[in-house]
Amino acid sequence: MNSTEDKSISEKLICYHCGDECPDDKIHIDDKIFCCNGCKSVFSILNNNDMCTYYSISDAPGITKKEENKRNYDFLDDPDIKTKFIDFSDDKISKAIFSIPQMHCSSCIWILENLNRLDNNILSSQVNFLQKSLSVTYNNNSSLKKIVTILDSIGYEPLLNLEEKRDSKNSNELRKLYYKIGIAGFCFGNIMMLSFPEYLSISPQDSAGLDTLFNYLNILLSIPVFFYSGSDYLVSAYKSLKNKIVNIDVPIALGIIVLFIRSLVEIIFFSNAGYLDSMTGLVFFLLLGKLFQTKTYDALNFERNYKSYFPLGITIRRNNNETTIPVEKIEIGDRLIIRNGELIPVDSVLIKGSGTIDYSFVTGEALPINKEQGDIIYAGGKQTGGAIEIESIKEISQSYLTRLWNNKIFSKQKEMNSISLANQISKYFTFIVLGLALISSGIWMFYDTNTAMNVFTAILIVACPCALALSTPFTSGNALRIMGRNNFYLRNVDLIEELTKITDIVFDKTGTLTISGRADIKYFGMELTPKKKFLIKSAVRNSTHPLSKMIFDYIESDYTITEKFDEIAGEGIYSEINGSIIKIGSLHLVDKERFEFSGDNTVVHCSINSEYIGKFIINNYYRDNLSDLAKELKNKYSIHVLSGDNKSEEENLKKFFGSESTYLFDQSPQDKLDYIAALQNADKKVLMMGDGLNDAGALRQSDIGISISEDKSNFSPSCDGILEAKSFDLFMKFLNFALYSKKIIIASFIISFVYNFFGLYFAISGNLTPILAAILMPISSISIVIFTTTGTNLYAKKRGLI
């Protein structure tokens, strides 16, 4: 607590609530300074409810509430919408589950789990931090709307989307795996214990019949392992054989079955010890491998479609009353009110206000488009600037944005068509082992029929590819984790192997190679004196146009607030400050007599008191480190850049990727998708990296679609991996890491073959005792696990990834 106060006293003023820098100390309560009224109001709510513990758990934990407009949540009273959030409801209590991406620290958990202090109708609230979800149980005096309003008032507005799938299936699967591991581990441990007399070679005479009892107990214990824990492998092997494919589960299932049956035969008919310890151990280790493989990023959603982008509720005007309704219930002819930053959900006509629509999300064009009254606005754009009123002309399902998703690529499940290395090898492996078993038992037939049977089963037991099956999950699983720690999140472990097969990399430009909302500004013209800077900065301050904001950030100066201000859509701004007339914008507005070819760059001209001052040339701002990354990438892969923008950036792009790469401009989402499909038809393996909705089709079509995101809790379209922008420069390292992981997998295959070779020696000579099998099997598995994890960790350490 002290440290926050110290900070606010020292030279920078830091908001007590959110930790942002404050412009001045005008907004305060006692000695606590806030950056905005939003933060202050959250603090006073918490203060009044005796909840200031929030601030003592972490420093300045709050979420800034710069946008102060009170949202209207009337649409949450709609019964159809309610069912999306309410998990359980009876006549007294209800339980709702929300997704709250803003939660980031222990203070957030504390406040969200103490919601009952803000409203005593809330009975309990529980956070799942990794899934960023909150489940609230409340009695029915409260309502969904009230709870969302409370959450919004303290800065934790839940994600209210048309479609945000909650996967409860996933957690059930995981629970099942835990049961299976628990049972397999329990049986494995006890069977080992009961096999001790065998390990110590105590003769049956000394054990006084206990050995028989122990053996039968072993059978009892192994039954649940065989039929429950190991059932996945048996079922999977059966299914793949039915499809005439031999995958890795086939030799495993073969091994498990042979171990089990041979053990039963040994124990029941020959009163010998069986191999049940090996069998249960095998299943136990395999399941552990599976658990390691199931690393998923719960908070991330890789399956988003356009519906996730839509707000749930929309403000409409009916009979001069403003109310909110669910987006799905918009009818043709409804008057919608769209505020700054809100998405336009349906194709409509602009009725009131001036639209500055940002379509970067849909088309990839960096600059917003001006719309006049009467213009048609397509769905998917975001309004920037003041509120506008529009009238819908189509239903939501018929809109432009929705039609994008009617492409058949979205209706079919994306499947891995390539076979993993382990599965490829296991095909040959199975036939070789079976052949070997037949030949050697055939030879033994001439000498001893009993031994022949023993040899046949012993070979199948020893050759059971436990190590082979473990190497991929442990190597890839570990690689996935290390990449995740470096902010590169892949959907599943199979993708690590897929990454090694990539031949072509396709980039989107806007938002992927460049940073949206940032620009590289150059100024040409008369020297900017402090006074001129002051005037220009003050003039652009009033405008919400992105270019104005860029110039505002670019000029370092004080500024003032002026009332004499006019924004002429599509032209620029006109402003009067301290008697000077400032015009900023197109050449047409600024200086009609002057004509100059402006090239393809975005140019903003500027004049003060009718005197032409100069121009700002605004180029895209490329990501830092792009040039290093581009140099490495283009040596190894063919690079393609697809942009929804015009050609103006071609020269700049060539500086990064050279002239040998392909550049295509004015690409529609469909063009991008078709381009990738064409590459794939030429037998290329394509990795696509993009960001917005406009790349969604291409990301889906590509072999690996990676979406780049400034913040992982942001929306990203459906994809295979999410790369956080701050780790963009590490991308080549990730690709190399994947290649290295593949080498580790191959090396561990070789190790497991060596073990098999030794085992086969004993098996073929007829000397495989249960104890030998029980030693060999865990040793080979454990050494593979150690080898793969240390191998990947060492590499990652050397490359600075951990």
Place this chain on the structure above:
Amino acid sequence: MSVIIVLIGFSLLVAIIFLILFIRAVRSGQFDDKYTPSIRILFDDESKKEKDKKHGSS
């Protein structure tokens, strides 16, 4: 040697109790979220104290 039979039975019983406890833990959702409880435990005490205070005053 018959004591061993009793001991084995007993040890299996103990192991089975642990197995049942484990299954119950999984079923009640303890393994669904392995992160949040580790933070929750750090401030549980403090909020209880305040609740007690509230109860005391009212």
